[in-house]
Amino acid sequence: MRHLLALCLLLVPVAAAGTSEEVVLGLSQNRVAITANFDGSEILIFGAVKRETPPPADQPLDVIVTIEGPSLPVTVRRKEKRYGIWVNTDALEIDSAPAFYAVATSGPFNEIISDSDDLRHHVSIPRSIRLVGAPSHITDVDAFAKAVIRIRSNNGLYQFLEDAVRIDQQTLFRTSIALPSNLTEGDYKTRVFLLRNRTVIANYETVINVRKVGLERFLFNLSREQPVIYGLLSLAIAILAGWGASAAFRIFRQA
């Protein structure tokens, strides 16, 4: 009996692979330009499932879409009351946490993907944060990782969108994810997972490019590459504006 069960478990992915379903993906845009009046952006992700054989009738198709911004180490600090005031005390460095992460699913997350597949593909928000070592005096490491998720969720940077993917006829799927205005530049990895029986049967990966353009790009580059010139330019503009407004006022009062 035990052997049979093991065999069945082994057979499931093989059977799933046997149906050979593939993702054909479309994006409303594959670049996001951060301009001076950038106010967030809505990305429409749509696609179809390409298959040679008819879909298995007993296992419904589920889809999970994720968009992941560039991952960077983050220092999380916790306040404690010391001498009557609230002071940062414990600090923990999270080795890597994405600057943006959105997960959209076609159903309740835990019902459509198994824990082991979530772990393997780093799908859910907590699984996208990597934490290697923590100093020994911090015993509640989890609280720090949770704080990252909580703070970034409140800022719209982490989004957990259950039931946000619509599937039509077991073939077409679409969802839209709102990118907030406080985006970080970088390559946003976009992944689509097809699932049957809580197992990933196919996935597809592409990249959305988020870049500053025009004046934003110019100012940002100048500030990093020529900080002295950038600083002097800032001052020159400041002084000119100060003098200009003063002169304008003088003319205005004389008139």
Next chain:
Amino acid sequence: MQIYLPIAEVSVNAFLLLGLGGIVGILSGMFGVGGGFLMTPLLFFIGIPPAVAVATEANQIVASSFSGVLAHLKRKTVDLKMGTVLLIGGLVGAAFGVLLFNYLKSLGQVDLLVKLCYVVFLGVVGGLMFIESFNAIRRARNTQATPVPKRRQRNWVHALPFKMRFRTSGLYISVIPPLLIGLSVGILAAIMGVGGGFIMVPAMIYLLGMPTKVVVGTSLFQIIFVTAFTTMLHATTNYTVDMALAVLLLIGGVIGAQIGTRIGVHMKAEQLRVLLAAMVLAVCAKLALDLLLQPAELYSLGAAGGH
């Protein structure tokens, strides 16, 4: 209209920034303070990262003070000699302040330092000014018939060596106190993103005994150069000066400063000081409450390694 700030990497309403700049600019012109002590906390409040707020505010103060100082130069209410002595101290202080700022940023304690500095300085300065000018107003009301002849007190300041004559202020005093005042103001400029007028103005009046008339113009003169230097230091070590943010704040700020300078001319010095003191105390109380009450979010995120 939303605008995306290239260095702060956040999107904010352009009119909100213009408005903030304008209001703080009016105060700057009225009191001869850079207005940074109000603007920097306001920028934190609308979601600008603290490091960017402090550095950009220094840049913005250059602009708002520039139009102010032009107005004062025209009225000949700037003591250039005193301003230069204050400036020398200020440049040294700013350099030291940026070093301290960057060190504490790496420790994650820079917010606490900034807020504690605000609470202590604003509390002491605001309290002293409030009591002093309140008494002055009462005296002026009660004893109008027999005005007490105002005699400059001779205190410890006058016992120090290296004396110098400051004609515009009508003073003959040691250069050590103005140098030290300049130094501490420079440190504050770098750490708190303030011009430092709120500490320099009272120090010039009460410690150096300068006439109120030249205090505002002279402090603006020093502030321009110290904040310009601070801007350069932050721009080259932290890359945190946001030009777009600065331009928006200063457009509002320079216009406000012009209006404020004109309002200031028509008001009595005591009234000005009571108003300033009340405002200083209000900001102080708000910041003190932030430190004393349990914050809604105990955790905060920062870039790793403090860079």
